[in-house]
Amino acid sequence: MFRKANFFMALTLVLSASACNNSIVGPTTGGGSGGGTGSPRPRPAEERDKVCLEELRAVEIMGPGESQYLNANDLVTITWEAREYCSGFVATTSISYDGGVTFQRLAQAKNALAAAWRVPDLDGVRPVIEVSVDDGNGDVRTDRVALANGILVARPAPPHRNPGEHD
Numbered sequence: 001m002f003r004k005a006n007f008f009m010a011l012t013l014v015l016s017a018s019a020c021n022n023s024i025v026g027p028t029t030g031g032g033s034g035g036g037t038g039s040p041r042p043r044p045a046e047e048r049d050k051v052c053l054e055e056l057r058a059v060e061i062m063g064p065g066e067s068q069y070l071n072a073n074d075l076v077t078i079t080w081e082a083r084e085y086c087s088g089f090v091a092t093t094s095i096s097y098d099g100g101v102t103f104q105r106l107a108q109a110k111n112a113l114a115a116a117w118r119v120p121d122l123d124g125v126r127p128v129i130e131v132s133v134d135d136g137n138g139d140v141r142t143d144r145v146a147l148a149n150g151i152l153v154a155r156p157a158p159p160h161r162n163p164g165e166h167d
Helices: 002-018
Strands: 058-063 075-083 090-096 104-110 114-118 128-134 140-146
Touching: 058 128, 058 140, 075 090, 075 128, 090 114, 104 114
Parallel strands: none
Antiparallel strands: 058 075, 075 114, 090 104, 090 128, 128 140
């Protein structure tokens, strides 16, 4: 009976070990280059016991929102959230001024979660913002936001008239 219990315990361990797939990225220990002891250096608390699942990876633009009004020459911060990227990523931010037909690269940076954009003087144009996140291994996730309101351009004020004057 004891042998059967040991056999089933060993079988359970083997099956659970083989059930792991390569899409799970678990915690790693830092490579030690200090002291020559070969022991790993301690990891920061935010890196301990972190598990990232590739199947849950996503990028989502947080701002500006679809209904936000933009004025020409404003400096706008485009922000996004990149989920389940434990090993890092490269984010590329692009803007389209023709409804998404063509895009102009605004910024590209490693592990970035925001980019600055100077709104151009294009009266009435409705920009499309795109953020792509690439893990460097061929996994690219993209999100787009098409702004519902056109860019507002300040118009010169009419000349000041004296209310006592009539045409």
